[in-house]
Amino acid sequence: MSDEQLRTYAAEGRPHVVRLAMPVREYRFDDVVLGKEVVLPAAEAQDFVIRKTDGMPTYHFAVVVDDHEMNVTHVLRGQEHTKNTFLHVALQEALGYPRPVYGHLSVIENIEGGKMGKRDRDKKVRQRTQEVMKSTKRSADDVAAAAGLPGPRVAEWLADAKKQLDLPEQAAVMRVIGLQASELPEVLVHDFRKNGYLPESLLNFLALLGWSPGGDREQMSMDDMVELFTLDGVGKANAKFDRTKLASFNTDACAKADPARLVAAFRDYLSVNPDSPLWAATDEELAKLLAMKKGFRLLREVDAVSRFLFTPDDALAYDPSAVEKNLKKDGGAGAAVLREARDGLAAIGSWSAASCEEAVKGYCEQKGLALGKVAQPIRVAVCGSTVSPPIFDSLEFLGRERTLRRIDRALSL
């Protein structure tokens, strides 16, 4: 383009970009992760945009300037950036900047070996929808109608794995098929937080994807990792994100954490789960719940299994199948046991887990019953389900009055 042409275009105010005139030659840099030099042949060196038509700098221009301004010495980033690094190197040379150390990390994939992302959540919703449709013999139109969505939209989504629902649509479908948000695969850090993972377990687990301190070492604190980290411990192969192993890390971390740390973590969990009735709990109560349910994997489990303690007695929901199996079956055998056990509990002098246990075990012995035969009816009466923290701890927490009120209510079902 001639100078004259340039002046004319500028005078006309033509929209334009700014490119770096990249010197045509071979570029190379050392990659500390690959442990070798990466080369861009001269034939592939091309001018590239550094300022967009709208006047904004491109990412390439911005990172190079920003990293330099921030005195960044090491750039460790995903391998999708490997080619970009040549552009950044050229820019640094043009600007007279020193070159930082570069390393390109492998990618973390989902457990199926695909790209980990929000699509994974959509996929789970689709899978579950198809299962539910099959088992309840419902059509795509039925689901769409129940969710208040256009039939063709849902049908299209079900048929084409490339299509995704937007968030409100997803929520509507999940409501219809009874899928909880907590059942979706976590992707964002927020998802993990909301499901009750400790940040330290997530960090520890993540650090081990693509890096190893060597030997058999796995459990590490942040300080340990800072001390142990070396560039040559970084691997070159992609890693798959295995949530089961993460959950195991979390179980261990929670088991080892001191009570104050756990209470703080639980508070943080509750701060992103405002619908939980445990909001009303004091720190002392939270500490008790955590201790009762020790061995838990996620804080969400402690929440879920403790909610009955924070529900008004007359609002407690009873699981029909639990009631049937533990109270009504065999002509109300469970209910009969419950009635007698209730009298034993009512007669306790000083209410505590220990005294409740003594009373119930005494009754078992007297009747020649296994503890389970008595504990389960009590559990169902007091918790509404067959799953709860240890029953005597639960009774202590609930107190005599509420315990007896719930038993009476269950007996009247």
Add this chain to the structure above:
RNA sequence: GCCCCCAUCGUCUAGUGGCCCAGGACAAUCGGUUCUCAGCCGAUGAACAGGGGUUCGACUCCCCUUGGGGGUACCA
């Protein structure tokens, strides 16, 4: 299509020529413990992608094949 990278149990990995008929962790299977769910304890099975070299000796070095991933933007 073209360019680049990678390759040990199902998964994360240890292993840098003999210490390895390959170690740990999660998961799995089986058994034990317990008032439920968890958890915990014990045991078991499970891999060097395939083929060529190099070497006295290859999981470790080289080549090919296969498989996987990434890139090919006025997105970051």
